[in-house]
Amino acid sequence: MKIAEFSVKNYQFTIIIFVMVLAIGLNSLFNMPRGEDPTFKSPQFGVVVVYPGTSPTDMEELVVDPLEEKLNELDNVKKIRTDIDDGLAVLRVEFTYDSDPDKKYDEVLREINNIRGSLPEGILSLEVQKFTPSDVNILQVALLSETAPYRDLEKQAEELQERLVKIKSLKNVDTWAYPQQQVRVSVDLGKMASYRIGLNKVLGAIQSENANIPGGSIEMGTKKFNVKTSGDYASIEEIRNTVIQSSTGQTIYLKDIADVNFDYEEESYVARLNGKRAVFVTASQKDGMNIYQVRDQVNPVLEEFQKTLPASIKYEKSFDQSESVSHRLSGFTRDFGIAIFLVLLTLLPLGFRASVVVMISIPLSLAIGLALLDFAGFSINQLSIVGLVVALGLLVDDSIVVVENIARFLRMGYNRKDAAIEATKQIGVAVLGCTATLIFAFLPLMFLPEAAGDFIRSLPMAVVTTVLASLFVSLTIVPFLSSLILKEEEHEEGNIFLRGLKRLIGGSYRRLLHRAIARPITTLLVALAIFVGSLALVPTVGFSLFPRSDKPQFLITVETPLGTSLYETDRIARDVEKVLASKKGLQNFATNVGRGNPRIYYNVIQKNEAANFAEIFVQLKDMPLKEIESFVDELRLQFNEYPNAKIQVKQFEQGPPIEAPIAIRIFGDNLDSLRSLAFQVENILKTTPGTIYVENPLTTLKTDLQVKINKDKAGIMGIPVSEVDRTIRMGIAGLPVGIYREDNGDEYQINVSLPRGKRQTMKAFDQMYVSANSGALVPLKQLADVQLKASPTFIRHYDKDRFVTVSAFVQTGYLTSNVTNEILAKLDNFRFPEGYHYGAAGELESREESFGGLGTIVIVTVFGILAILILEFKTFKSTLIVLSVIPLGIIGAVLMLLFTGNSFSFTATIGLIALVGIEIKNSILLVDYTNQLRANGMSLDDAIQEAGETRFVPIILTTLTAIGGLMPLVLENSPLYSPLALVIIGGLISSTLLTRIVTPVLYKLLPPKVEVQPVAA
Template sequence: MKIAEFSVKNYQFTIIIFIMVLALGLNSLFNMPRGEDPTFKSPQFGVVVVYPGTSPTDMEELVVDPLEEKLNELDDIKNIRADIDDGLAVIRVEFTYDADPDKKYDEVLREINNSRSSLPEGIIDLHVQKFTPSDVNILQVALISETAPYKVLEKQAEELQERLEKIKSLKNIDTWAFPEQQVRISVDLGKMASYRIGLNKVLGAIQSENANIPGGSIEAGTKKFNVKTSGDYASIDEIRNTVIQSSGGQTIYLKDIADVNFNYENESYLARLNGKRAVFVTASQKDGMNIYHVRDQVNPVLEAFQKTLPATIQYEKSFDQSESVAHRLSGFTRDFAIAIFLVLLTLLPLGFRASVVVMISIPLSLAIGLALLDFAGFSINQLSIVGLVVALGLLVDDSIVVVENIARYLRMGYRPKDAAIAATRQIGVAVLGCTATLIFAFLPLMFLPEAAGDFIRSLPMAVVTTVLASLFVSLTIVPFLSSLILKEEAHEEGNFFLRGLKQLIGGSYRQLLNKAIAYPIATLFIALAIFVGSLALVPVVGFSLFPKSDKPQFLITVETPLGTSLYETDRIAREVEKVLNTKKGIKNYATNVGRGNPRIYYNVIQKNESANFAEIFVQLENMPPKEIEHFVDELRVNFTDYPNAKIQVKQFEQGPPIDAPIAIRIFGEDLDSLRSLAFKVEHIIKNTPGTIYVENPLTTLKTDLQVRINKDKAGILGIPVSEIDRTIRMGIAGLPVGMFRQDNGDEYQINVSLPRGNRQTMAAFDQMYVHSGTGTLVPLRHLADVQLKASPTIVRHYDKDRYVTVNAFVRTGYLTDNVTTEILQKLDTFDFPDGYRYMPAGELESRQESFGGLGTIVIVTVFGILAILILEFKTFKSTLIVLSVIPLGIIGAVLMLLFTGNSFSFTATIGLIALVGIEIKNSILLVDYTNQLRQNGMGLDEAIQEAGETRFIPIILTTLTAIGGLIPLVLENSPLYSPLALVIIGGLISSTLLTRVVTPVLYKLLPPRVEVAKEAAVLA
């Protein structure tokens, strides 16, 4: 290797490179973006349509079908889903993952805007929502007070919002959980009747008085003056003094027939922290920012704001993602220290000086790896750090092999510089081939499709960049340092540890290898039988996708029957709080009634307003994943079969967002038939062992109040139906008639309604009067009846077809894949009517998407590795012998997962793919050296024996360092990355033990053709 010779002879240049590399790595370490989870894009959008008074079927025909037809014409559509309810439709458009989210957002917006003119005129809202995974809140602050008015809490929350908005690294600063203030005009219909004033006259007077019509401008001489007219209302008193009617010398003002005051809109979202009334302020960070730098900017602002709060309001930072990131990264720092210590222990046989050289290569390789990772646009997050920890056990492999070979040349009598150059030249090609195959082994992981690929990509990228760096270091810096630091050993066989290891090899291993070579066929059959036996255990181990999160956080959702009031849902949420107050280990809990908790996890979307829904975000003190599972299971027992409510305790899941681990979509056109089939599928899922929280959205039908208008009577009295509808709207929800702007810029909606408290009751119908054509006010009860009526079924579309989804979660101790397989087997025997079908969704669908494009990448990888091996060895036999190590590693991987109770999860599969590259590295070293010995004239059996013994030490050392680097990941007991480490460790153990016998035996049976060097032939 010329590069090694250059680095040894030009030490000044090498030192400069050394310093520059270290500086570059330190710069990346301190300036790289930091976050808890990797970021990934999300090319999906929501189209929200509000069309009051429209039934789901009418909304489907008049609004959703035309919009779906337009949206379906766009390129790169993956699927279109729609949820259609009374007066509301939400259409979710998802594009293929490789689409540009910004470009597709513009396309959706363009199609929606072009469709507006063809949609019904009564639509009051039509907008497009953009879903961005990076919009996860990193901060949630609670302002707590049981006594302060919402007006005061709102003012303080908005003050904090304004302060946080000045921090350039933050975005999406929002305030939550307080009703907006409004100017409420509570009309007295009795007084209106006595003055013979209709509702239209009141509304028209207010709107005309509040009109702001510019007067234009006039010129006087050289001056130009803008003419200001009466303009908007300037005060509440002006609103009260609005002239409603003036006749016969009598003027009726608004204050004569109504009360005008500041008030609050109807409560639709209640929040508490640890059971105390609160409002929330949340913020997310901009893309590419370092969460520690953001924290350092935010904390002073929060501390300064806290000092300005009145005594009646308590401040608490209820959620701070930087604390979780700091805890996780500090844990990885500890793991790194442990891994480095374990790696150091494995280097003892090399001797102190050789160990120093190898240890110096670690920070250098990491520094270059970090710089390359930063250059590629990745951040420091939990998965990139796992990649660095995995790489720690691999990056020293090249250095160990080179240093061990240099030390061997020194024992052969070479001078330090000559030994460094000659030893590196001899093993350089093998090291290069090892690194190339390892990189190709990680290639499938770097190009995994969909969101799962983006989520995991920083892990293999961290490994690849660091291993590439270690190759560079091992062929440049390591020979240079070895030429300066290594000295000739006092003993020709090395230090005490090395001699002991050689004696062990010479004793047990030599005898075992001799027997194996004597009985090659029997040896291979034994190895094959072990491999086949391990494959038979794969179904027992089972499959899964992404595991539960190990974060000490979870959600409790409360769902009451459709139509339940907000305050009844709140009552049940308070019962949940009482249970939480009895539990130890809870850090805090945030209760949200009427809406989901503001978004705090990358794959959980906040649920929109719904009176029958509540969500409690619970944070625990730091505890191991198993304890978190036990805590959750205990709570599930507490809330099982709670009367008149579904209370579910859900841990966060890793990976791309899915509705539930198990989901079955049922397709068909008739809504009643769909509902019937949904009940039957729900029964099948409930009776499958391992399922929990089975959810069928069609279980209950919503009951509404319907006002049946006597149109004949209304016609006789000269009352338009629209006037009756408007009066009902005014009496129940209120009618917005404009905006009131104060001098400080604050805006408040002006709302005309009947007198009420916090909420309207059935008594409102008795207070409603409708203005007739003759000028009299007719009681609503004379024109209409109020009846209870079942609401039409919610209509859902998937790619324009009607469907319903039945979801389920999986109990602790069960594998999602096994439970799903059993459900699908039952559904396969279920007789669906013609025109009706089912489709599995949930984790199964996500797994198919995540691994769907993997086949092509694996084929490219396999041929890439084959190409590297053939280029290196020039023979197919040598390539086959090297690849024979792969099944031997699978044996240990399967057994390790079985013994530890883990399944073949997404990350365990990644570990298996990575294992292939690590195993091949060791096999290359053995086969390459055997070929070299034969080229030098040594006989076949002698070369096999010599290569097995000589390469045993570096292979054992590299294996032990890899295992040592991975042990901390196992001790973390993380459901995400511990299986990855276990697979690699198990595979390395089995492959190291078995290939030391199987590979030489296979070499004996299939000896590659080797050209003997001329000098060796002469000597022979």
């Protein structure tokens, strides 16, 4: 090829290109963004509606239905899911994945604002939330103290927050797990009754005294002055001295009928680290940042902050994602070293000088590949590095083929420059075709749809950019270096390793190939039988989407019955902590009672406040995946039978977020019928082997206290029902009546309530008095009875239809796909009433979404590869012979997964697709050379025999380098990317062994038409 000739003859220019490429690659390596996982967008939003005192059915009719109707009118809506509870509705709107999240957020906000005026007036709040996967916290620190008041912990947490906010690479710096301070006005209803002061008068007095009404401005001469009025409360003492009533010479102040002090709101979220009381400070990094650079900016701030802490408060970093990234990337650095060493071993038959040429091509190809990856906007993360490791075994293929051919020409008597030019010319088209087919094989992976596609895309992109770089290097730098480094006086048979390899070929392969060509039909039938047999094993191997994460981290969730108090849930969480504290291998554990742990994993969303929920984030010391799974299984066994609580130990899952690996949605209108069906489906899941943590949200109904007001009696006494409701609210939760601002800018809510401890009890009802129009205070128990009542069933919508989801996780050792198929078979035989049906969600739905758009891409890829092969060979027969290698690689891929106990996961499927390109690459070399020999006048049988033997060496070497490059990924034993490497290795072994026999045999049965070149006179 002319490009090779140019590079050999213009060595100064080639050297300049060499240096520039290396410099650009190193610049990309040091400056590219780094992170643990790839980032991907999420065009989905939450609409949260708070409408106190509204039943789920009323909320559905008055609020949810109009909102869903309005949101459904937007373009590209994929689905709308809604959870409706007492006084609360949460709508989740998801748009098609190709939608712009920012534009869709503006559209949702606009529609909500448009409809707000037509919704009921009593709605307390209506807000739109934006979900961003990149908002995962990279840092979680704890401030610990068993004795310091929450006010001191809050002050220190906010101080650290202020320092971290100033770091430009951080965003979403938040503080967690302390109750807000407030000014509590604890009224004495007995004293109010004696003074005949109603609740309205107290509330009105506080609100009027705390009003800040600007007085305007006046002019005096040439100057203008603003007039300040009495303004807000300036101190707690001023609040105490608020005049409530003044008559007949007697003034009643607020302090005469109430205690006014700083206090905390009722605790709704309690946190601990390693069993010690804590508040948390978290932060996430901005998009496109290098986590190492962020760490270098954050650590000095944290170290300086620790020096300012009082002795009563301790600091501890509970989670630092940069440590995990550093550990993972250092592991990949080690893998790279191992891979390069193994690749070097496989190059021994080429000789030392040829090996040096090939080894130089590695950093050059990686440098160009990294620069292209950086230019395309990708980061260095675990998947892009896996792509680079995969590419390491492939990028030397082109260089090996070119160098081996140049060395062969040198042995034929050519000088170094002529050998470099002529050998590259001979093999150049085949190398170009090989690389093009390999890139086309990776195209489906580069254009996978949905979040799964975004999650995995950096892997195939890293392979494609590096392989493209290797093509450029092999056709320019490699011929140039070969013309300088390789020796002209080579042994006719090559070095000792090459001679030994050729003897092995001559002693076994030649005879085997001769026999196969003599019996072509028998050979093909045997190969077909092996292929069919391997396909029969596919159901045994099974399918899965994304595997569990191999990170030494997991979550323990504690769920107590609905209506359980926060303190009872906390008691159970402490029991879990005791068990954890007795285990070896723990790094730390962060306990969150009343709320989920702040978000620390890309597909796990923090659970909102719930008194009956607790979550413990557990981090282990570094250990193999099998030990992590054994640790988790042991804990599951211990917590399985815990009384009156559901304790679940869950490992993190890879891939896009799903509610559970197995999830069954049941649709229908009648809530009672849905509940009945949910119990029956729950039983099906529980009786299916392999399921664990079967979840039916309708198992129990919440019991509430209902205050039943005697409206007739209240009417006779002149007491409005709204006044009764407000008194109850004041007595239980308190009534906010204003804001108290201190001079330093701190704000505190003023809350009027009954005297109380940390939490309110049933005694509160005995202390409540309601104001009558006459001014008298009537005991609440004279107007109302307090009764226990089951609350209405909560309601869920999926695209405006009522539904309920029954879900389950999968036990260790079981395949999700097999368990799901068994459940679906049972459900297909289950008779649902008319108007009711089920739909499968969970991993099955995610798999269909992830691979749903793959069909068109695969068709384009197949035709693209066919077009390349036809352009190169110009005959359909040659194309068919090349493609015959594909089923032979599938044999090894299936067997390798079966023997290693892996399934056809998402990444294993990626390995299978990549395998197709690698196999075709090797097959092209064989068919192309056979055609060349026949074109030069050699007979069909002799050309097949000669091509098989001559191309055996470069094919064996490229296969061994690919396997050597992939072996570290296998040794990592990662559930995410080890199956990918195993599929390629297994496929390469079977295709390399079988194709060397099957392809020549098929070539003999379907000999392509070749024009014989005229012999020069």
